[in-house]
Each structure stands twice: as structure tokens, then as C-alpha cells.
Amino acid sequence: MATPDEAVVVSRPETFEAFYRREFRRVVAIAYALSGSRAGAEDLAQEAFIAAHRRWDEIGSYEKPEAWVRRVVSNMAVSAFRRRRSEAKALARLAGRRQEVLPPLEPEHDGFWELVRQLPKRQAQAVALHYLEDLPVIEIADILDCSPNTAKVHLHRGRRALAAKLSEEGP
Amino acid sequence: MSTQLDDRARRAAAAVHEAVAESRLHLMEAGIPALRRPRQWPAGTGRAVLAGAVTALVVLAGLLTARDALFAPDTAAPPPTTFGLPSPPDEPTGAPTTTATPPTSVTSTTATTAPSTTTTTLDLLPPMLAVTAPADGAVLTEKVVRFEGITEPGATVKAGPYEADVDAEGNWSLVLVLSPGDNLARFTAVDAAGNEAEATVTVRYEPPAPETTTTTTKPAEDPAPFVANYTWGTCPLVPPYDEYYGTGEPGTKVVVTSAYGEGSTMVGEDGTWYVKVFFPEAPLDEPFPVTLEDTLGRKTVFEFTYVSG
Numbered sequence: 482m483a484t485p486d487e488a489v490v491v492s493r494p495e496t497f498e499a500f501y502r503r504e505f506r507r508v509v510a511i512a513y514a515l516s517g518s519r520a521g522a523e524d525l526a527q528e529a530f531i532a533a534h535r536r537w538d539e540i541g542s543y544e545k546p547e548a549w550v551r552r553v554v555s556n557m558a559v560s561a562f563r564r565r566r567s568e569a570k571a572l573a574r575l576a577g578r579r580q581e582v583l584p585p586l587e588p589e590h591d592g593f594w595e596l597v598r599q600l601p602k603r604q605a606q607a608v609a610l611h612y613l614e615d616l617p618v619i620e621i622a623d624i625l626d627c628s629p630n631t632a633k634v635h636l637h638r639g640r641r642a643l644a645a646k647l648s649e650e651g652p
Numbered sequence: 653m654s655t656q657l658d659d660r661a662r663r664a665a666a667a668v669h670e671a672v673a674e675s676r677l678h679l680m681e682a683g684i685p686a687l688r689r690p691r692q693w694p695a696g697t698g699r700a701v702l703a704g705a706v707t708a709l710v711v712l713a714g715l716l717t718a719r720d721a722l723f724a725p726d727t728a729a730p731p732p733t734t735f736g737l738p739s740p741p742d743e744p745t746g747a748p749t750t751t752a753t754p755p756t757s758v759t760s761t762t763a764t765t766a767p768s769t770t771t772t773t774l775d776l777l778p779p780m781l782a783v784t785a786p787a788d789g790a791v792l793t794e795k796v797v798r799f800e801g802i803t804e805p806g807a808t809v810k811a812g813p814y815e816a817d818v819d820a821e822g823n824w825s826l827v828l829v830l831s832p833g834d835n836l837a838r839f840t841a842v843d844a845a846g847n848e849a850e851a852t853v854t855v856r857y858e859p860p861a862p863e864t865t866t867t868t869t870k871p872a873e874d875p876a877p878f879v880a881n882y883t884w885g886t887c888p889l890v891p892p893y894d895e896y897y898g899t900g901e902p903g904t905k906v907v908v909t910s911a912y913g914e915g916s917t918m919v920g921e922d923g924t925w926y927v928k929v930f931f932p933e934a935p936l937d938e939p940f941p942v943t944l945e946d947t948l949g950r951k952t953v954f955e956f957t958y959v960s961g
Contacts, residue, residue, distance in 0.1 A: 510672045514665075542796045583675045590667035593660055612661040613668060630885050630957050634937045637959055644657045 495546070497537045501530055504547050507614070508554050509583075514594050514609045515558035519583040522558075529554035551624045555610065559602040596646050597639075603627075604639030611636055779804035779843035783853045791856045792830065799837060799853070800825045807843040830857035875901040876923050878950035882942075885956060891932040892958040899923045900946050910942040910956070919946070934958035 508529060513522035533540050533550050540546045585591065597605050603625065610621045622632035783801040786792060802822050803809055809816040809824045816826035816839075828837060834856050841849045876899060883895040896908060900919040906927065907916045913931035934940065939957040 506672050507669075510668045513672060514668050584671050586664075586667050586671060589660075590664040593664040594668070608661075612658075612665040628939065628955055630955050631939050633886065634939065634957050634959055638937055640657060641960070643661075647657060647660065 495541060497534055497541065500533075500541070500546060504550060505530065508550055510613055511551060511609060512554050512558045513583055514613055515555055515598065515605060517591075517594060517598055519585060523582050525557050526554055528557060545623070548620070548624045551610065551614075552626060555606045555624065559598075559605060592650075593647075596643055599646075600639050600642055603635045604642065607632055607635040608639040608643065776845070776847060778847045778849040779807040779841045781807075781809065781839060781841040781849040781851045783837075783839060783851050786853070786855050788853045789855070791858055793858055793860055794830075795857060795859070796827060796829055797855070797857075798825055798827045799839070801839070801851070803841045803849075804843050807841045809839055809841045811837055811839050830855065832857055832859055875904075875948055878906075878946045878948065878952070880906075880944045880952040880954075882954045882956070885954070886959045887931075887956075888959050891930045892934050892956075893928055893930040894942070894956050895926070895928045896942075896944060896954075897924070897926040900925055900950075901948060904947045906944060906946050908942060908944050911940055931956065931958065936960055 505526060509522050509526040512525040512529075513519070516522055516525060518525075529550050532553055533546065540549050543549060586594070597608050599605075600608065606625060607621050610616050610624060616624070618633050618636060619629050621636065622629040625632055625635070627635075781801065781803045783799060785800045786797060799811070799816075801809070801824055803818065803824055805820060805822040807818065807822065809818055809826065811826055811828060814826060814828070816824040818824040826839075834854060836852060836854050838850065838852045841851075878898070878900045880896060880898040883897070885894070887893055893913075896906075898906075900906060900923065902919050902921050902923050904919050905916055906919060906925050908914055908927055908929045910929075910931065912934040913929050915927045915929040917925050917927035919925045929942070934956070936958055937960065939955045942954050942956050943951060944954070945951040
């Protein structure tokens with residue numbers, strides 16, 4: 482056992498500001514891939530972070546607050562209503578600037594994510610988290626709030642469907 | 653399938669990350685109040701202002717006495733003027749649970765301007781600092797802990813880089829995250845004059861034990877514990893099946909039930925058991941519960957999924 486002099490209080494719960502700056506771009510990437518909206522992805526991510534900010538006393542003490550915000554943004558991004566609302570807000574905000582927030586993807590990559598978005602929602606979320614975040618099944622399950630077996634099934638079916646669609650497309 | 657798919661997926665994922673990295677995201681700080689911080693004064697500003705104020709007072713006192721000497725030809729010297737900064741409060745009456753640096757002596761400086769004398773009292777006492785909760789030596793099961801205490805009103809309290817909230821009466825609190833085992837929390841208080849005090853408290857964090865797969869619902873006379881495990885969890889074969897095994901009270905029966913298949917076995921003399929259960933009617937890709945129960949009523953539930961090959 483460590484003596485008191487050797488032990489230390491290692492950290493304080495991360496501030497929301499630090500968490501936001503650390504995670505924001507990665508969360509935007511999830512929103513972009515799952516919504517396909519260049520204009521609305523940032524707003525979706527922002528909405529997820531604002532939800533986290535409102536409950537930061539609780540969420541900030543979680544072992545992985547980043548899993549919570551990924552769950553929120555991935556659910557919002559596959560919701561057609563939320564996506565349209567965020568797009569409308571972003572377009573209104575951008576109206577005066579005449580510029581897109583996110584640059585377009587090359588057709589090959591855009592086509593891939595379009596196929597992902599055609600999958601059932603849970604499969605699309607599992608596939609996006611697997612490839613974008615390079616997460617193992619157990620962490621995908623944590624984000625999707627389901628058992629590892631269920632996450633494994635969603636990922637397996639999503640990848641199988643994607644492989645079939647890609648083979649239809651040809652090389 | 654997987655190589656071609658994985659290759660393309662990873663390139664597509666990299667493209668998304670590049671697009672986000674290249675973009676000029678707003679990081680819309682205006683939408684999040686926490687990101688709009690009040691202006692922070694640079695460290696040491698308070699002490700510099702205080703020193704300047706003391707100097708100004710000494711000079712002013714000197715001028716006043718010089719004026720008196722010029723315009724009041726009375727030979728009697730005026731009484732000395734004494735002024736000082738707020739003195740530190742009394743030491744706390746309750747015994748704190750921590751160690752605190754003992755106060756040093758108070759010294760004074762004297763500025764003499766003939767024919768009068770002005771004395772300025774400087775605050776060189778360290779601020780009082782005590783940790784009131786948690787108690788020193790406490791054993792805690794919570795990872796995130798709020799430390800509370802009391803200090804001199806106006807003082808700041810920190811633990812490493814983290815600053816505590818201090819109210820007008822000097823009550824402070826700070827939330828810290830503990831590591832498993834012993835944790836030494838070291839707090840420092842700095843008063844308005846720049847004097848420092850330190851207090852420490854040692855607490856022990858013992859995380860709650862993780863849940864096990866063994867569940868005892870009916871107490872028995874020291875029966876061997878019922879432990880169940882599954883082998884696969886998912887199966888792509890037709891008919892799908894899983895294999896369950898574990899330990900239990902010798903001679904008792906282990907029954908496996910589910911909506912799509914069941915089986916049973918006896919716990920052997922060596923206390924181990926094994927059973928293979930088929931789920932011929934299991935739906936594809938839909939997890940369902942499988943319950944294992946021994947004759948002593950001890951139960952464990954797993955999940956099984958028939959996945960496509």
C-alpha cells in the first residue's frame with residue numbers, strides 16, 4: 482500500500498471547457514458522417530454539447546463523458562427531424578456569409594457514407610463509430626446503450642450490408 | 653469482404669476527419685456560458701496593489717506630519733498616528749482535522765519623519781486554513797469527493813492547480829477525483845497580503861467491489877456457490893447453440909430455460925457442471941435472455957443471439 486506521502490490526488494473533474502475543446506471536432510465528424518449535412522453537422526454537435534453543459538455536474542463526473550455526448554450526437558444525426566432542423570438553423574446563420582462550414586468530401590468517400598446512412602439507424606451508428614473512432618465493440622455498446630452482443634450484431638449486419646452494396650457498385 | 657470494406661471505410665473515415673480539421677469551425681463560444689469567463693487578473697496583481705497602497709499611505713502620512721510641523725509652531729510633538737491593514741481573524745476555536753502552518757511573528761516597520769513618527773503595521777500572518785470534511789483518515793467509496801473547509805475571508809484556496817470556491821465568510825469547497833488507495837490532498841491558502849498557509853488531509857478511496865455472475869437468492873447451509881458461464885454468446889450455425897458450464901453444490905440440478913430452447917444437467921461430485929443447449933427456433937439477430945437456475949434457487953441470466961454467418 483502506498484504511504485500517504487507517496488499518494489496524490491491525481492485530478493479534478495475535467496472542466497466543461499476543456500472537454501468541449503478536446504472533443505468538439507471528433508463529435509462534429511460523427512455528426513457529419515451520420516447526417517451527411519455539411520451545413521448542419523456543427524450545429525448537431527453544438528446541440529449535443531449544450532445538452533452536456535446543462536448537466537455537466539453529473540456528466541462531468543462520468544468515467545467517460547465523451548461516450549455520453551457521442552450517444553446524443555449519433556442519435557440526433559440519424560434523426561431526420563433533428564437533422565433538418567439543424568440544417569435550417571445553420572443555413573440561416575450562414576446566409577450572410579455565403580460559405581459552407583465543412584468542405585465537401587470526394588465522391589468516393591461521400592458515396593461510402595451515403596451507403597452507411599442508408600443502413601438501419603443502429604447499424605449506421607455502430608458502423609460509423611467503429612470506423613470513425615476505431616472503437617471496440619464494448620465501447621460502441623457503451624455509447625449505443627446496449628449490450629455488447631447487441632452492438633456486435635448491429636456492427637456485423639451493418640458491415641455485411643455495406644460489403645454487399647459495395648460489391649454491387651463494383652470496383 | 654472485410655479487407656476491401658475496411659480499407660474503403662478507413663479511407664472514408666480519414667476523409668471526414670480531414671474535412672473537419674480543415675474547416676473553420678466556429679467553436680461557438682457565445683452559445684455556452686461556461687466558455688465566457690470573467691476577466692482574470694494576472695497572478696500577483698493583488699499583492700502589487702497592496703504594496704502600492706501601503707507605500708502611498710506612508711508617503712501621505714509623512715507629508716501630513718511635515719505640514720503640521722510647518723504650520724503649527726507648537727513645540728509639543730503631535731501624537732504618533734498608527735494605522736494598519738486588517739488584522740487576521742482569530743484562530744479557529746474548533747480543532748481542525750488537518751495540520752496547518754503555525755503563524756509567524758508580526759513585525760512592523762517604522763517610517764520616521766522629524767519631528768513626528770508614523771508606524772505602519774503590515775500583515776505578515778499566514779491565513780488560517782482548515783479542512784473540515786472529509787475527516788483525515790476517512791475511508792471513502794466515492795471517487796469524486798467534495799473537500800470543504802474554512803479560511804480567512806478574502807483568501808484563495810487551491811489544491812495544485814485547482815482553485816476552490818470561497819464565500820464571503822471564508823468557507824471553501826473543492827471537488828477532487830481520488831485514485832484507489834491513499835490520497836494526500838494538499839491545500840494552500842493565500843491571503844490578500846500574499847501570506848500562505850498549507851493544510852493536508854489524507855483519505856482512502858476504496859472502490860466498491862464489482863458485481864459477479866454469482867447470485868444467491870436462497871440461503872443454504874454453506875452450499876458451494878453457484879457459478880455459471882457461457883461459451884459463445886452468439887452463434888452463426890444451424891441450429892444455433894451455446895455451451896454453459898460452471899460450479900455448484902454437488903448433486904443439485906442446473907436447468908437452462910429460454911423462449912427458444914432449454915436443457916438441464918446435474919452438478920458432478922467434483923462440483924462442476926456442463927450443458928449444451930440448442931435454440932432451433934431462435935430469431936435471427938435478436939438477442940434474448942437465457943436463464944440458468946439450480947435447485948437451490950440460485951439464478952444467473954445471460955443473453956444469446958443467433959447471428960447470420
